[in-house]
Amino acid sequence: MTDASKGLGVGASLRRKEDARFLAGQGRYVGDIVRPGLLEVAFLRSPVAHARLAGVTKPPGSESSVFTIEDLPEVRTIRANSALPGFRVSEQPVLARGKVRHVGEAIAACVAASRAAAEDLAAACGLDYEALPAIADMTTAHLPGAPLLHEDWPVNAFLEIRRTDDVSGLDAIAAAKVTRTLRTARQCMAPLEGRGVLAEWDPRLEQLIVTTSTQMPHVIRSGLADCLGLDEGQVRIVSPDVGGGFGYKGILLPEEIVCAALAMRLGRPVRWLEDRFEQLSASANCREHHYVITAWADRAGKLLGVACEAIVDAGAYSSYPFGACLEAAQVGSILPGPYVLPLLSCHTVAACTSKPPILPYRGVARTGVCYAMETTLDALARKLGITAQAIRLANLVPPQAMPYRNLVGKVFDSGDYPEALRRAVAAIDVDRIRARQAAGEAVGFGLATFCEQGAHGTSVYHAWGIPFVPGFEQAHVRLSPDGVLEVRVGVHSHGQGMETSLAQVAHQILGIHPDKVRVVLGDTALTPYSTGTWGSRAAVMAGGAVAEACRQLADRIAVIGAALLQVSRADVTVEEGRVRRRGAEGSVGIADVARTWYRAPQNLPPGVDRGGLEITAGYRPDPDTGTHSYACHAVVARVDLETGAVVLEDYVVVEDGGTLINPLIVDGQVLGGLAQGIGTALYEEMPYDGDGQPLAATLADYLLPGTTEVPDVRLEHMATPSPWTSFGQKGIGESGAIGPPAAIVNAINDALAGLGAEVTDLPASPSRVLAAIEAARRRRP
Amino acid sequence: MKRIAIALTVNGKAVEVVAEPREHLADLLRGTLMLTGTHIGCEHGVCGACTVEIDGVPQRSCIVHAGSCDGASVRTIEGFADDAVVAALRESFSREHALQCGYCTPGMLVVARDIVLRLPDADEARVREELAGNLCRCTGYRGIVRAVLGVLADRRAGSSRAEPR
Numbered sequence: 001m002t003d004a005s006k007g008l009g010v011g012a013s014l015r016r017k018e019d020a021r022f023l024a025g026q027g028r029y030v031g032d033i034v035r036p037g038l039l040e041v042a043f044l045r046s047p048v049a050h051a052r053l054a055g056v057t058k059p060p061g062s063e064s065s066v067f068t069i070e071d072l073p074e075v076r077t078i079r080a081n082s083a084l085p086g087f088r089v090s091e092q093p094v095l096a097r098g099k100v101r102h103v104g105e106a107i108a109a110c111v112a113a114s115r116a117a118a119e120d121l122a123a124a125c126g127l128d129y130e131a132l133p134a135i136a137d138m139t140t141a142h143l144p145g146a147p148l149l150h151e152d153w154p155v156n157a158f159l160e161i162r163r164t165d166d167v168s169g170l171d172a173i174a175a176a177k178v179t180r181t182l183r184t185a186r187q188c189m190a191p192l193e194g195r196g197v198l199a200e201w202d203p204r205l206e207q208l209i210v211t212t213s214t215q216m217p218h219v220i221r222s223g224l225a226d227c228l229g230l231d232e233g234q235v236r237i238v239s240p241d242v243g244g245g246f247g248y249k250g251i252l253l254p255e256e257i258v259c260a261a262l263a264m265r266l267g268r269p270v271r272w273l274e275d276r277f278e279q280l281s282a283s284a285n286c287r288e289h290h291y292v293i294t295a296w297a298d299r300a301g302k303l304l305g306v307a308c309e310a311i312v313d314a315g316a317y318s319s320y321p322f323g324a325c326l327e328a329a330q331v332g333s334i335l336p337g338p339y340v341l342p343l344l345s346c347h348t349v350a351a352c353t354s355k356p357p358i359l360p361y362r363g364v365a366r367t368g369v370c371y372a373m374e375t376t377l378d379a380l381a382r383k384l385g386i387t388a389q390a391i392r393l394a395n396l397v398p399p400q401a402m403p404y405r406n407l408v409g410k411v412f413d414s415g416d417y418p419e420a421l422r423r424a425v426a427a428i429d430v431d432r433i434r435a436r437q438a439a440g441e442a443v444g445f446g447l448a449t450f451c452e453q454g455a456h457g458t459s460v461y462h463a464w465g466i467p468f469v470p471g472f473e474q475a476h477v478r479l480s481p482d483g484v485l486e487v488r489v490g491v492h493s494h495g496q497g498m499e500t501s502l503a504q505v506a507h508q509i510l511g512i513h514p515d516k517v518r519v520v521l522g523d524t525a526l527t528p529y530s531t532g533t534w535g536s537r538a539a540v541m542a543g544g545a546v547a548e549a550c551r552q553l554a555d556r557i558a559v560i561g562a563a564l565l566q567v568s569r570a571d572v573t574v575e576e577g578r579v580r581r582r583g584a585e586g587s588v589g590i591a592d593v594a595r596t597w598y599r600a601p602q603n604l605p606p607g608v609d610r611g612g613l614e615i616t617a618g619y620r621p622d623p624d625t626g627t628h629s630y631a632c633h634a635v636v637a638r639v640d641l642e643t644g645a646v647v648l649e650d651y652v653v654v655e656d657g658g659t660l661i662n663p664l665i666v667d668g669q670v671l672g673g674l675a676q677g678i679g680t681a682l683y684e685e686m687p688y689d690g691d692g693q694p695l696a697a698t699l700a701d702y703l704l705p706g707t708t709e710v711p712d713v714r715l716e717h718m719a720t721p722s723p724w725t726s727f728g729q730k731g732i733g734e735s736g737a738i739g740p741p742a743a744i745v746n747a748i749n750d751a752l753a754g755l756g757a758e759v760t761d762l763p764a765s766p767s768r769v770l771a772a773i774e775a776a777r778r779r780r781p
Numbered sequence: 782m783k784r785i786a787i788a789l790t791v792n793g794k795a796v797e798v799v800a801e802p803r804e805h806l807a808d809l810l811r812g813t814l815m816l817t818g819t820h821i822g823c824e825h826g827v828c829g830a831c832t833v834e835i836d837g838v839p840q841r842s843c844i845v846h847a848g849s850c851d852g853a854s855v856r857t858i859e860g861f862a863d864d865a866v867v868a869a870l871r872e873s874f875s876r877e878h879a880l881q882c883g884y885c886t887p888g889m890l891v892v893a894r895d896i897v898l899r900l901p902d903a904d905e906a907r908v909r910e911e912l913a914g915n916l917c918r919c920t921g922y923r924g925i926v927r928a929v930l931g932v933l934a935d936r937r938a939g940s941s942r943a944e945p946r
Contacts, residue, residue, distance in 0.1 A: 376866035
């Protein structure tokens with residue numbers, strides 16, 4: 001590969017191919033698509049957290065435009081099971097049946113020519129219910145005597161999971177032991193575009209076509225077909241431009257199923273667009289964890305063991321496809337973090353509460369677990385009188401140990417974790433912070449080190465037994481007669497720039513200019529099966545599949561090209577978009593090869609592969625236990641002791657995502673995740689009252705970070721290739737969202753250390769910071 | 782349902798429409814006028830995704846009643862095709878990776894253009910303050926802020942870099 005062509009392939013900060021349409025306002029989202037005769041849906045939703053539902057009174061004359069579950073007897077419940085021992089699967093009706101189990105649960109679908117008229121219908125419906133006690137607190141939900149949300153269950157818990165190493169001897173030998181009780185807030189992922197569904201029945205194809213804002217069209221197809229009793233050939237899922245996903249759109253929606261059933265019933269296109277009030281009130285569905293964590297260390301700060309009692313608020317139902325326990329079941333396996341940990345005892349409960357069903361949000365359980373581990377490490381360091389960097393350096397997995405299998409069996413593929421820490425610390429003038437502290441300033445320095453498992457595959461997920469297990473990722477590549485390369489993949493893009501990154505991968509192998517590579521995503525009719533875009537898997541899995549397909553295509557191109565050059569296959573290579581003779585003059589363009597196959601087949605060599613110039617190839621890394629990107633976040637935070645406000649003065653990220661396919665895009669992923677992590681750390685919280693009512697109804701109550709809250713982050717890359725992936729790339733899409741709560745709260749607690757105050761609960765809002773200061777003052781008057 | 786007649790100018794063209802009294806401008810633009818580049822993010826005036834120019838001033842079209850726009854001149858993202866400042870911003874947004882999913886982008890561009898024209902000497906702090914009413918959930922804002930600062934710097938320098946390619 002020449003330098004010129006490297007400028008467009010793997011490693012190039014190519015500007016995004018998709019930018020032009022978005023900058024022109026020509027992105028095409030579900031809400032932009034209309035059909036003749038379109039009907040709009042508004043849902044009548046539960047105003048209470050837990051109630052026995054006696055009935056819905058439809059407004060007079062609206063019997064054929066208001067639908068309850070009794071009107072949809074053909075529709076099955078959503079059932080997302082798991083093979084984890086002891087898992088209790090919920091039956092989630094697509095519209096409430098007999099009971100409602102969280103505020104915002106859909107009860108009836110109201111259909112009209114406009115959304116406004118549909119909302120009028122919903123407002124005119126009567127709702128007869130008998131309120132039951134809410135199960136709003138995860139820490140008491142699973143205790144005996146609590147009212148049961150699913151009445152055939154013995155307790156309000158989807159799962160309890162234990163790992164029991166014997167830590168009883170550590171008190172006697174440890175130089176220090178700390179215990180902390182920590183809590184993270186319930187959040188709403190809040191992509192700027194809400195969910196949206198447009199369902200229509202095509203009588204010619206006898207096919208249901210559902211255009212929906214989803215990250216995983218193929219999985220939705222399977223789930224939808226199952227719930228509607230259709231065969232999968234009768235369902236096509238189209239996911240157009242998606243206005244942000246972050247996990248919020250990695251779910252089979254009850255609303256998708258209802259809209260599809262109504263489109264078939266009514267013979268008209270049916271559309272539902274989630275509005276922000278619906279999103280905040282019905283779908284604050286992530287991140288809420290509670291920890292009681294104890295850690296022991298020796299005098300040098302080396303960890304001797306960790307014990308943890310964790311609770312994850314999993315909400316009311318097990319969502320399809322990931323189920324209710326993706327987070328709870330991972331708490332114990334993520335807790336060791338990037339460290340050498342000899343002993344771990346961890347008990348985690350996935351509590352079932354009268355709140356929206358949990359979904360995995362960017363970072364999934366890692367954001368909470370990293371927060372618990374990293375703040376506890378800092379507490380240990382303070383107790384031992386050593387620095388935050390020293391305690392981490394004493395425990396980080398050293399580079400010479402890679403690949404490293406930790407005590408829970410996770411295998412870290414490559415990297416130099418201590419070096420990331422050293423670089424991050426070196427980027428900040430810690431001495432100056434200490435001087436400012438000595439002068440009485442409430443300023444602090446905080447660190448977080450962590451790793452992110454991404455693109456883990458069959459060997460990991462089959463143990464979960466969720467409704468799908470990712471296998472070989474496939475890509476289809478096809479040369480068109482004019483030499484344009486079409487690349488079809490089943491993952492989707494919702495801001496990640498896959499149309500560009502995958503074109504760069506194709507260019508890397510074939511040398512075709514990225515402008516002449518057309519990446520097709522988001523349509524089950526046009527793309528090979530994939531479990532979709534989640535788990536930081538697309539760059540590794542789809543990137544690998546596209547590379548493999550292009551390599552196989554290159555061979556077929558070479559055979560035809562060699563014939564056109566009248567030399568043997570062994571005497572040519574494919575590079576820079578041409579078939580070239582090795583060590584001799586003479587070449588033929590890939591476009592000429594394409595023209596030959598399609599339009600001048602008389603010139604094809606005898607014995608040419610009859611499969612032509614299109615190939616579907618599968619790819620899976622070996623081993624497929626996942627890549628581990630890792631990072632160190634270093635923060636300087638200033639606390640206003642009067643108001644409790646926190647200002648981020650400086651933020652440094654040293655990140656290792658292996659080989660970067662497009663550094664510009666990777667930076668965007670890290671920085672975007674980081675802003676979300678800052679929201680988790682300082683601003684975002686959906687409070688619920690004791691009756692299970694969500695208390696933030698607008699974006700003026702649920703605070704998303706803006707330009708004045710997110711600092712100009714300094715981002716530095718290391719690039720240790722993964723030994724297991726096609727170009728050494730690692731999954732990195734969630735990393736930015738993992739570290740900020742830990743690093744920021746560590747900085748706050750460093751700033752407050754002189755007062756003996758510690759923040760324990762997220763977000764570290766002004767009121768929580770002030771409460772921590774006040775509590776410290778009361779302890780030592 | 783009562784309907785009211787509205788005559789307004791949209792992207793330089795006179796249009797006459799009828800709307801329900803409760804209809805907001807964003808719905809009118811996206812629905813009746815099929816200008817779907819104006820995006821709806823919150824419908825309560827916080828996120829800024831629906832920002833359009835009304836009589837030369839950026840405003841949130843989700844909290845403007847369509848009926849109040851009789852006689853107004855409205856410009857949406859579709860109406861800036863010939864605008865040199867927006868052309869420069871488009872170039873710099875792409876260069877700085879100031880967009881990911883594209884949903885906030887039209888509103889960001891309308892506000893960014895206003896900043897560039899109204900505050901030619903704005904520094905980073907001022908640009909951040911001015912952009913604070915437009916939420917982006919994808920980028921972390923660094924690219925957006927740098928893109929706006931880049932156009933401001935180019936205009937101050939009189940550089941040709943701001944010209945669209």
